[in-house]
Amino acid sequence: MSDWGTGSVEGLTAVGLLRECAEEVGDLPFLDFGGEPYTYRRLWERASSYAAGLRKAGVRPDQTVVTMLDNNADAVSLWFATNLLGGIWVPVNTALKGDFLSHVVADSAARVVVCEADFVDRFRAEITRLPDVERILVRGLSAAGRIGDVLVEPLEEYLADAGQQIWADRGSDATALIIYTGGTTGPSKGCVISNGYVFSSARGFLVQSGRTKDELNWSPLPIYHFNLVSGTILGTMLLRGSASIAPRFSVSRFWPEVERTGAAMVNLLGSMGSLIAQMDETPEMKRCHGRIRVVHGAPFPPELQEVWRTRFGVERVGGNTYGLTECFPLTTLEVGVPAPPGSSGKANSEDFDVRIFDGDDREVPVGEVGEVVCRPRRPGVMFQGYWRRPAAFAEVTRNLWFHTGDLGRFDHDGFFYFVDRKKDYLRRRGENISSQEVEQALLAHPALAEVAVHAVPSELTEDDLKVTAVLAPGAGIAEPELFDWMKERVPYFALPRYIEFREALPTSHVGRVHKYRLRDEGCTPATWDREKSGVEWDRR
Secondary structure, eight states: OOOGOOOOOTTTHHHHHHHHHHHHHSSSEEETTTTTTHHHHHHHHHHHHHHHHHHHTTTTTTTTTEEEEOOSSHHHHHHHHHHHTTTTEEOOOTOOOOHHHHHHHHHHSSSEEEEGGGGHHHHHHHGGGGTTTTTEEEETOOSSOOOOOEEEEEGGOOOOOOOTTOOOOOOOEEEEEEEEOOOOOOOOOOOEEEEEHHHHHHHHHHHTTTTTTTSSEEEOOOSSSSSIIIIIIIIHHHOOOOEESSSSSSSHHHHHHHHHHHHHHHETTTHHHHHHHHHHOOEEEEEEHOOOOOEEEEOOHHHHHHHHHHHHHEEEOOSOOBSSSSSSSSSOOOTTTOOOTTTTOOOTTTTTTEEEOOOOOBBTTOOOOEEEEEEEETSSSOOOOBTTHHHHHHHHTGGEEEEEEEEEEEESBBBBEEEEEESEEEEETTTEEHHHHHHHHHHHHHTTEEEEEEEETTTSSSSSEEEEEOOOOOOOOHHHHHHHHHHTTTTTGGSEEEEESOOOBBBOOSSOHHHHHHHOOOOOOOOOHHHHOOOOOOOO
C-alpha cells in the first residue's frame, strides 16, 4: 500500500493507484453516485472497458479527450480510461455554451469529445469553430448520426472488452489532466496538471482536514473542479476509503444525503455553507446533529463558522488553507493547531517558498499587504504551465516566481491572511468568471456601446455580478430584455444579478475603465435587480 503520509509522489500515477486499490481492496465501497454504488474493482473494470473503447475511437498517448458530463460514474471512469491510454483528460464546465464552449474545446485540440445528450445542441451550434473534433460520444444517445463531418455516436457503444490490453506506462511527471480556469483578465487558460501534482494536492487536503479512512466524504462539487478530482476522489483512494458524489448541490437534499450516506466530511464552496446555515430546521437536520465532523471549503467567515458549530454540532468548519488550481496548498494548518480568526494557516514550507511581493517583485515587510508569489521546493507540487500558452505562463512566472494575482499578508506569527484579488477577478457561487469573456459576449448586442462587468458585494458571503453599460446612440433596450438575450449566450453562473445603464463609464486618461470605482459604488437607485424582478432562467 502506498504511504500518502510521507509526501513522496515519485512514481505514482492516478491509474496506477486505482489498479493498486482494485487489487488490494477491490470489494470495498469506493464511490457512491446519488445512491448508485461502485466498488474499487467495479470502477477499475469500467475504466478499463472505456479505455479499450477510446482506443478504438483513435485516442493515442498525449492526445486530449474533452468530457462535458454531469457527476456520474462515467465521468470518473473516463478520466482513468483516458490516462490508461496515456491521454490527457480535459473535464469542462457543463454550463459552457457559445463562445465560452468553443474556446475551451478548440484550445484543448481534442479530437474526441464526450458529453451528455442534453448538451449536443450546444456543440451543434459551435461545430464550425471546432476544427479538431472528429467524434462526439454521447451519454444517453440511442442512435448514431452526424453534425457535418463529425460523427455523433452513443457512448455506450465504446464500453469494449478490455481483454489483455497493455496500457500506457506513464510516470508521476506525465500530464494527467487539464483544468480550465475561469479566466480573470483574458480567455480561460488550461492548467496542465501532472500525476504528481494531483497526488501532492490530495495529500494537502487530507493533512488539512484530518480525514481518516473510516470517514465518508460527501461532495456536491462538479467533476470539473480540482477540489473534487484531487481532494475527494484521489484523497479517498489514498485512504482506501469511501466517498459519495451528489449529482449537484441542493439545499433541500443536503441533510437527507448526509443521513443516507453517513458522511463525516463534506465539501462546500461559495454560498453553499451560508444557504444551508439559513435553512429552516428539518427532521433530517435534527437527527444528523453532530454527525459531520469536518466541513471543508471557503469562504467561511467567523460568524458562519459559529453557526455550523453551534447549530449543527460540526467540529471543524471551513479550512485553514489557501491555494489556486495552479498551486495548492500554498498555506495549510494541521489538525489541532489553533488559528487566529480570518487566517488561512501558515505557509506550506515543505512544498513551497511562499512570499509577499510589491509591484517591483521585492519582498514586503511582515504585516504589509502585497501580491502572493511562490516557487516549488520539490517536483510535482504545482501545475506545469498553461496548455499551448507559453507566453501566458512566462508572464505569471517572471523573475522565476509564480505570481498568483492575489493580495495577502503574513503576520508576525506566520499566519497568512487573504486580502483581495489584484486583478478584475470575479468569483460567484464557487465559480471563477472572466469579466472580459462576459464583456465580449455583451458587446455583440447592437444596443450596447460600452460594457463593464464587475463585482459588487453579496449578502451570501461572496461577489455578485453586475453589468454597467452605455447604450449605443439612438438605441434602447430594457434590462429584462438584455438579460433574456444573455441567457442564450452566457453560462448561467456568469449571468448578472444587477444591470445598470449609464451615460458614461468612469475611465482613466488612457481610456481604461475604473472598475474599482464601479465596485465601490455598488448598487445605485438606477440598478435593476434580477432577484427582485421575478425573471426565471435555466440553471444549467
